[in-house]
Amino acid sequence: MRKEFTRPLVTPIKSDTNILSILTQRVQRTAHEPLIEYKDTHGTWESFTALQFQDIVIGLAKGLMKKGIEIGDSVAILSSTRWEWTALDMAIMSIGAVTVPIYETNSSLQIRTIAQDSAVRMIFAENDNQREKIEAVLDEMPTVSEVCVIDNETTDVTIIETLTEYGKAIEDTEFWSRVDSVHGDDLATIVYTSGSTGTPKGIELTHRNFVFMAYSGIQSMTDICYRPGGARLLLFLPLAHVFARYMQYFCIGSDTVLGLSNNIKTIIPDFQAFKPTFILAVPRIFEKVYNAASQKAGRGYKGRLFSRAAHLARQWSYAQQSGETLSILKRAQYWLYNKLIYSTILGVFGGNVEFAVSGGAPLDSSIAHFFNGVGLPLLEGYGMTETCAPACVNPTRGYRIGTVGLPLEGVTFGVSDDGEICIKGESVCRGYHNSPQDTHNQIVDGWLHTGDLGDIDDDGFITLTGRKKDLIITAGGKNVSPSVLESSVMTSPVVEHCVVVGDKKPFISALITIDINDVNAWLRSQGAAEVSSLDEATRNPIIAAQVDAAVDKANAQVSRAESIRKYKILADSFTEENGMLTASLKTKRAVIVKKYAELIEKEIYVPKK
CATH class of the missing domain: 3.40.50.12780 (ANL, N-terminal domain)
Incomplete structure (x- = not known):
């Protein structure tokens, strides 16, 4: 390592x-x-x-x-x-x-x-x-x-x-x-992965795996479970x-x-x-809560007030993360917004929530900073089925937005020579059911090779940059990790899913789906007419402008060579029923790219005449 x-x-x-x-x-x-x-x-x-x-x-x-x-x-x-x-x-x-x-x-x-x-x-x-x-x-x-x-x-x-x-x-x-x-090493459960990259594999977890990780998590997050x-x-x-x-x-x-x-x-x-x-949720839940609050504010004075309050919440969070403080004027404004707006948002969760644990997918930093600013730190964590789910999580004190936190107690993280995150400890599964070859390939000398790319800083905080298998290499040789772009675009109130494509292509592009209910809720909040179908929604210039803004926001986080140059809004949905999503609601990139291969070639990568 x-x-x-x-x-x-x-x-x-x-x-x-x-x-x-x-x-x-x-x-x-x-x-x-x-x-x-x-x-x-x-x-x-x-x-x-x-x-x-x-x-x-x-x-x-x-x-x-x-x-x-x-x-x-x-x-x-x-x-x-x-x-x-x-x-x-x-x-x-x-x-x-x-x-x-x-x-x-x-x-x-x-x-x-x-x-x-x-x-x-x-x-x-x-x-x-x-x-x-x-x-x-x-x-x-x-x-x-x-x-x-x-x-x-x-x-x-x-x-x-x-x-x-x-x-x-x-x-x-x-x-x-x-x-x-x-006893501890006896098999307790076989958990089948949701299969984003192929046939689901049965992961063998023992009594020791779960007992160790339960108490490791409790010891690592005492502020959450004892209060x-x-x-x-x-x-x-x-x-x-x-x-x-x-x-x-x-x-x-x-x-x-x-x-x-x-x-x-x-x-x-x-x-x-x-x-x-405290609550446990995937990033999409927090995105929807934010979008719902924004839509409820609507346009006019309330809309402008929410926009200013959201901007100040993020400013507060950026200052808190960098160890700085806001000016006296902004602190006064923050106190006022806390009484008028932030407390109302937190009231959605019942009024007593102090922390939220987010996992299962990348969390967009703007959403993390917003909730941190309104008083609900989103403690992002990371793990796999192979590690009983959690392997690391941000601490309640000293959490760092943009990282997936510190290893849980007794867990070791490593970074291989090619940048792959590896995990060792009593959390690592026994192997893959009826698949000794997968076990041999994935668990080497006690190290679970996760397939995720990332790094560890000197304090032990872990940052993820993408999946090895998801890494897109453009025709110009640029390596692009799609997760940052996708998670950012999906914070839009009208976007349901975003799948970045561009492997062996001259530039990066994206396939985007929208949800008719979310779209109409957003249109109502803007005082615009609703649409009757997804097909009509894809041709609506107001929606197109909103998606443009989301893509521009995502592109601002990466270099020109990594940015989304073109995108296509589909009049379709990605669902588990049509095979585009896993049971845990992750997009199946390979399946989606294969299904829309002809559209990608003819409508996105159109050869110049």
């Missing part, structure tokens, strides 16, 4: 243990305090104490044992985020079985591929719609012996109750004997994604109350009802 940096482990972590220990230790500390809060079918918030939730997990685990689930058997969960997901996950792994998460948006064919590769024995489906997807390919999944429905409309008895009843035939001693036989009045996280990302899944263990392992929501359409009232003290 050309560079290495390790963040010391201040307190030793006992990681050679069953992941259930995270819950049992929480019960020992705060047995009768709330652990999980959720909305019932009527929309009312309910809760489980730590002891109540442990009893549920144990009952389910015994039921699985009675059903014949043995150590090493794979059990899949096909569901949105809900408390039953968390309980089943804990129950499955506690008895040495292997949880296989499946995204609720996966197709029947994707379900079949995952179930075949991991030899799934049992599947928990959220509802009849998910069950139907399973049954469409059930004959092609010979290892699957039972499909259980969590929300079964044909009966008032839930699968949770049924499984718990089965479990009553298992003695406590038999259950705890099974728990004690499961006066208690810490609260509202989790709304899909639990099939390892980032959200890790955060539930982080909450259980600390004294944080975990709130669960699965409807992004109700996320604002959910924030206001649950009142989280």
